[in-house]
Amino acid sequence: MASNVTVQSVLEKISVDHLECSICTNRFRQPKLLDCLHSFCLQCLQELRQSQDPRGTKLTCPLCRCETTLKGSGVADLPNNVAFSALVEEVTMQEKLLKGQGSDIKCQNCDEENQAISRCMDCDHFLCQECQKAHGRIAVVKSHKIYTLAQLRSGEIVYKSKLREEVPKCGKHQDQNLNVYCNTCAQVICTTCSVLDHAKHSLIGLPVAFDKCKKKVEELVAKVGKNKTELNTTIEKTCISRNKLHIMFANTKKKISEKADQEVAKIRQEEQKLLKETDRIYQKRVTTFDAAQSNNSKDVTQTKHKLDEVKRLMNQASCYEILELQQKLLHNLSELTGKQPQQVPDKLTFMDFEEGERSLGRLILKEEPKAAAKQSPRPARSCVKEKWELKTDIKNFELGNTRLRHVSALSDNNIVLTNLKNTLFTVSLTNIQHTPSIIPQRLQINGLTDDVRCTAVSKDDKLLALDGPVVKFFNRQHQLLHQFTPGRGSDSQPTCLAVDDSNLIAVGYEDEEEISLHNPDGSIIRRLPAPMVGGYLAMYNHRLFYTTFQNKRLVCADYYGASVFSVDMTSNMQGDWHPTGVCCDSDGSIYVAVGGYSTGFILHYSPDGKYIGCVIEGCGSPRGITFTSGGDLVVAAGLSVKVYHRV
Missing domain, CATH: 1.10.132 (Topoisomerase I; Chain A, domain 4)
Incomplete structure (x- = not known):
C-alpha cells in the first residue's frame, strides 16, 4: 500500500533549530550533552572552555548559565548525544535524496560514476544498476536489503541511521558489549567488568534497569507537570x-x-x-x-x-x-x-x-478589624511558653494493670483509645464539666480483630485503625468502608499510624525503620527512611513527626524523606525518662509526651523544633496525645485520660 508520507513532509516536521548548535548555528557535529540537558558541538564546547576558564573544572552553559562539572579529559568526556547525531545524519540523507530529484546521484560501490538507482541499507551505499545486479549474484551480499531511490524519496521507506542500532563497547574491554547495569555505581558495564570490578555490587540486566529508569522518569515528569500547572495557576x-x-x-x-x-x-x-x-x-x-x-x-x-x-x-x-x-x-x-x-x-x-x-x-493600606484594632497583638503560641490547666481526669476504665497507649479525637467531641492489650474504648467529652462521673465504653466494631495497635481520625471524620498489618477505614456509624495492607509483605508489621488534612496516610515500621506514605485509597506514594521510628507518629503541613524512645530525639522529615530537623531531647528531661506520644496544634506547635518511672510531663516545641518549655507536669504515665476540635489537649495517661485546656 503506497504511503502518503513524502520526504518533503518529513523535513517540514523537523525543526531546523533542533538540529543546529546554538553556538556555531551549524548542524551538530559530535554533539555533547551538558548537565542541564543542552547540547552543543564538541569543538564549540572546547572553544567555549578556552574562553571561560581553560584550566577550570566547571563549564557554564551559554543558554541557561547552569554549570557542568568536567571530569577526566574535560569536554571530550562529556556524554555523546547519540540521538542528535543520528537525527542529523537521517535528515542530511533525506535532503540529499530530495535534492537528487532531477539530478544524478552517483554509485558509491564502483568507480564508473554510473547513475545510482537504489541504495543498499546494509552496505550503506548508493548502487547503480550493474552493482545492484551484482548484489543479487554474490552470496555474501545477496540477502542485503535494497530499496529504490523512489521509495526513499517518497518516504515509503524511512532511512534510519546505524547509530541508533550501534551497541556501545566497553571502554576497558573493546571487544565487549555493554550489557549489564550496576546499581551501585549507576553505570552500564560489560560482563568482564561485572566480574572483575563489580562482583560485590548490585547488578541487573539492561531491560530491567531501563524499565526502572523509565518508570522513575515518568513519575518525576508527572510531578513536574503538576508543578508546571501550579505555576500557571499562580500566574x-x-x-x-x-x-x-x-x-x-x-x-x-x-x-x-x-x-x-x-x-x-x-x-x-x-x-x-x-x-x-x-x-x-x-x-x-x-x-x-x-x-x-x-x-x-x-x-x-x-x-x-x-x-x-x-x-x-x-x-x-x-x-x-x-x-x-x-x-x-x-x-x-x-x-x-x-x-x-x-x-x-x-x-x-x-x-x-x-x-x-x-x-x-x-x-x-490594610484591612483593620474594628473590634481588635486597639488591642495589642498576641504573640504566636509557637514562640511563647504556655500555661495549661487540668480540665478533667477520666478514670473507671476496665484496664486492670494494662495502660492506655493511643488516643484519637473525632469532631463530635468523642475520643477513641487503645490500650496495651489492643482493646478499644470510647469517651464523650461533651459537657464533661457538668458530668460528675464519666464512664468509658468499650468499643466493639465489626471487622476489627483483637490486634488493633493504634487509631487515627481523618479530616472528614473517618476512623482509621491499624489492625495487625492492615489499615481499615470506618465511617461514623463504625461501618467498614475499605482497607489496605501497606507493608512489603506478610512479615511487615506496622507500629504507628497518622493521617493529615489532605487525607494522606503515613504508616511507620519500627523493625524496618521506614515510613510508607499512601493516598487516601491506600495506594503507595513512596517509602521514606525513618531511623529509630517507634510507636508514635504525627503529620502536619506536609511534614512527618516522630519520637525515638531509646536515643530520646524528636525527628521531623518532609514527605520526600528529607530531614527537616532532629532534636536531642536529653537536656529537656531527666535521665530515666523517654519521649512517647507527639502531636501538632493548629498553628504547627509541637507537643511531646515524656514518661518516667514516677510521673510524666508534656514538652512544647516550636514548628521549627526549638524548645519552648514544659507546659504540663505530673500527668501520670503519658503515652498517646492529641488535640480535640475545640483545642483541648487529651493525654492517654496510664490508667486514665486527662484533658487539659490552655489558660
Missing part, C-alpha cells in the same frame, strides 16, 4: 489579583478626587500629596506583582524546556544512552519538583481612602 491568580489591585487603585483615586473637589481651595496641596503617595505605593506593589509574574513565567519556560528535552531523550535515545544519563535526568527532574511558585500576598491588593473631618483624609 493566573496573580494576574487576577493585579487587576483587582488596579480596580481598587482606580476607585481609591476616585474617592480622593471626589472629596478634594469639595475643598479644592483649601486642600489641593494635601490632595496632591495623597495622590503622590498612592501612586508610589501602587507602583511599588505593581512592581511586586510583575516581579512575581516574571519569576513564575521564567520558571514555566525553564520547566517546559527541561520537560521537552527529557521527553525527546526518552523517545529518541537508546536504552544505553538513557541509562548513562539516568543520574542527570533524575537530578534535573528532581530540581523541578522542588520549584515553588512565587506567591504575592493577597493583602497587597487592598487599598482604600478614609475621609477626615479636619483634613482631606488618610490612605488605608
Whole structure:
C-alpha cells in the first residue's frame, strides 16, 4: 500500500533549530550533552572552555548559565548525544535524496560514476544498476536489503541511521558489549567488568534497569507537570489579583478626587500629596506583582524546556544512552519538583481612602478589624511558653494493670483509645464539666480483630485503625468502608499510624525503620527512611513527626524523606525518662509526651523544633496525645485520660 508520507513532509516536521548548535548555528557535529540537558558541538564546547576558564573544572552553559562539572579529559568526556547525531545524519540523507530529484546521484560501490538507482541499507551505499545486479549474484551480499531511490524519496521507506542500532563497547574491554547495569555505581558495564570490578555490587540486566529508569522518569515528569500547572495557576491568580489591585487603585483615586473637589481651595496641596503617595505605593506593589509574574513565567519556560528535552531523550535515545544519563535526568527532574511558585500576598491588593473631618483624609493600606484594632497583638503560641490547666481526669476504665497507649479525637467531641492489650474504648467529652462521673465504653466494631495497635481520625471524620498489618477505614456509624495492607509483605508489621488534612496516610515500621506514605485509597506514594521510628507518629503541613524512645530525639522529615530537623531531647528531661506520644496544634506547635518511672510531663516545641518549655507536669504515665476540635489537649495517661485546656 503506497504511503502518503513524502520526504518533503518529513523535513517540514523537523525543526531546523533542533538540529543546529546554538553556538556555531551549524548542524551538530559530535554533539555533547551538558548537565542541564543542552547540547552543543564538541569543538564549540572546547572553544567555549578556552574562553571561560581553560584550566577550570566547571563549564557554564551559554543558554541557561547552569554549570557542568568536567571530569577526566574535560569536554571530550562529556556524554555523546547519540540521538542528535543520528537525527542529523537521517535528515542530511533525506535532503540529499530530495535534492537528487532531477539530478544524478552517483554509485558509491564502483568507480564508473554510473547513475545510482537504489541504495543498499546494509552496505550503506548508493548502487547503480550493474552493482545492484551484482548484489543479487554474490552470496555474501545477496540477502542485503535494497530499496529504490523512489521509495526513499517518497518516504515509503524511512532511512534510519546505524547509530541508533550501534551497541556501545566497553571502554576497558573493546571487544565487549555493554550489557549489564550496576546499581551501585549507576553505570552500564560489560560482563568482564561485572566480574572483575563489580562482583560485590548490585547488578541487573539492561531491560530491567531501563524499565526502572523509565518508570522513575515518568513519575518525576508527572510531578513536574503538576508543578508546571501550579505555576500557571499562580500566574493566573496573580494576574487576577493585579487587576483587582488596579480596580481598587482606580476607585481609591476616585474617592480622593471626589472629596478634594469639595475643598479644592483649601486642600489641593494635601490632595496632591495623597495622590503622590498612592501612586508610589501602587507602583511599588505593581512592581511586586510583575516581579512575581516574571519569576513564575521564567520558571514555566525553564520547566517546559527541561520537560521537552527529557521527553525527546526518552523517545529518541537508546536504552544505553538513557541509562548513562539516568543520574542527570533524575537530578534535573528532581530540581523541578522542588520549584515553588512565587506567591504575592493577597493583602497587597487592598487599598482604600478614609475621609477626615479636619483634613482631606488618610490612605488605608490594610484591612483593620474594628473590634481588635486597639488591642495589642498576641504573640504566636509557637514562640511563647504556655500555661495549661487540668480540665478533667477520666478514670473507671476496665484496664486492670494494662495502660492506655493511643488516643484519637473525632469532631463530635468523642475520643477513641487503645490500650496495651489492643482493646478499644470510647469517651464523650461533651459537657464533661457538668458530668460528675464519666464512664468509658468499650468499643466493639465489626471487622476489627483483637490486634488493633493504634487509631487515627481523618479530616472528614473517618476512623482509621491499624489492625495487625492492615489499615481499615470506618465511617461514623463504625461501618467498614475499605482497607489496605501497606507493608512489603506478610512479615511487615506496622507500629504507628497518622493521617493529615489532605487525607494522606503515613504508616511507620519500627523493625524496618521506614515510613510508607499512601493516598487516601491506600495506594503507595513512596517509602521514606525513618531511623529509630517507634510507636508514635504525627503529620502536619506536609511534614512527618516522630519520637525515638531509646536515643530520646524528636525527628521531623518532609514527605520526600528529607530531614527537616532532629532534636536531642536529653537536656529537656531527666535521665530515666523517654519521649512517647507527639502531636501538632493548629498553628504547627509541637507537643511531646515524656514518661518516667514516677510521673510524666508534656514538652512544647516550636514548628521549627526549638524548645519552648514544659507546659504540663505530673500527668501520670503519658503515652498517646492529641488535640480535640475545640483545642483541648487529651493525654492517654496510664490508667486514665486527662484533658487539659490552655489558660
